[in-house]
Amino acid sequence: MLLTLSEINIYPVKSLGGIAVEQSFAGERGLTYDRRWMITDADNKFLTQRDFPEFALIGTTFIEEGIKLFIKTAPDNQIILPYETSGDPLTAQVWDDSVTAVHYSKEADEWISSYVNSSCQFLYMPNSSRRLIPERFALNSESVSFADGFPYLVIGELSLNDLNNRLKEAVPMNRFRPNFVFTGGKAFEEDEWNFFSIGEVEFKAVKPCARCMITTIEQETAQKGKEPLATLGKYRMKNNQVLFGMNVIAVTNGIIKVGDRILLKE
Numbered sequence: 001m002l003l004t005l006s007e008i009n010i011y012p013v014k015s016l017g018g019i020a021v022e023q024s025f026a027g028e029r030g031l032t033y034d035r036r037w038m039i040t041d042a043d044n045k046f047l048t049q050r051d052f053p054e055f056a057l058i059g060t061t062f063i064e065e066g067i068k069l070f071i072k073t074a075p076d077n078q079i080i081l082p083y084e085t086s087g088d089p090l091t092a093q094v095w096d097d098s099v100t101a102v103h104y105s106k107e108a109d110e111w112i113s114s115y116v117n118s119s120c121q122f123l124y125m126p127n128s129s130r131r132l133i134p135e136r137f138a139l140n141s142e143s144v145s146f147a148d149g150f151p152y153l154v155i156g157e158l159s160l161n162d163l164n165n166r167l168k169e170a171v172p173m174n175r176f177r178p179n180f181v182f183t184g185g186k187a188f189e190e191d192e193w194n195f196f197s198i199g200e201v202e203f204k205a206v207k208p209c210a211r212c213m214i215t216t217i218e219q220e221t222a223q224k225g226k227e228p229l230a231t232l233g234k235y236r237m238k239n240n241q242v243l244f245g246m247n248v249i250a251v252t253n254g255i256i257k258v259g260d261r262i263l264l265k266e
Helices: 053-057 106-116 157-164 229-235
Strands: 003-010 019-021 023-027 037-040 058-063 066-071 074-082 089-094 097-103 121-124 152-156 180-183 195-198 201-210 241-250 254-257 261-264
Touching: 003 023, 003 254, 019 058, 037 089, 053 058, 053 106, 074 106, 106 121, 152 157, 152 201, 157 180, 157 241, 201 254, 229 241
Parallel strands: 152 180
Antiparallel strands: 003 019, 003 180, 003 261, 023 254, 037 121, 058 066, 066 074, 089 097, 097 121, 152 241, 195 201, 195 261, 201 241
16 A cells, blocks of 8 residues: 655645645654744734635745745735744733744734734744643654644545545645645545654654634635535534544654655554
8 A cells, every 4th residue: 555745735824825845844843834923813812714714815935035925816915024033022822822922023913914904913933932732642742833733734635535526516635734645545544544654754643633614715715615514524523523634743853755655653
């Protein structure tokens, strides 16, 4: 059974567009630059497409100067977030976690606030910040970025195919925001994983991913619908949660590349 890594996706800003890359360093808290920036309200509480569906229309890309953010429907409306910052430290809120972050810049605040017509700010997670994953899923007190709960999410292409065969209109993989996509195996293969490797890097699957209404937002229009949650709820419901994809932590660190072989461990 040949399993192959077919996509690597990095989401620099929580809940904004992702960037497909050919290779990346996989570390304890996630891929390099993955969800190290976050948009919050004036009280430092995280904001996502649940609050502002129009976040879906903000694309991101890596350039030499930093992360470029742009409005997909108006690409000239853009801002660059330099990779380094030295803002004032503060405590931010991500779900039930209090997280040490730094304020990024007033320029970035004004850019996003103008776009959504609401008072927002950009925060950054410095390397010194430690946000631990839930202890019951940890191997060695692993930390995570501003992601909802875990450093990585993996989904098989055949899992999406299974879902799309049940839908009137197919949905793309970007509805589910995976870091890793793979070919081979069978639909929902990832449900059964435990320890595995991608190339030379070791990982552990820790918890199925419970899905929310963000999956119903069309990422090119920011329009909300009922699918795919309505269909997933008919056959992927467990303990009152709709499950799709597997949350993962890194056991070792290193470079992974599209095309790497995925090997399952006992």
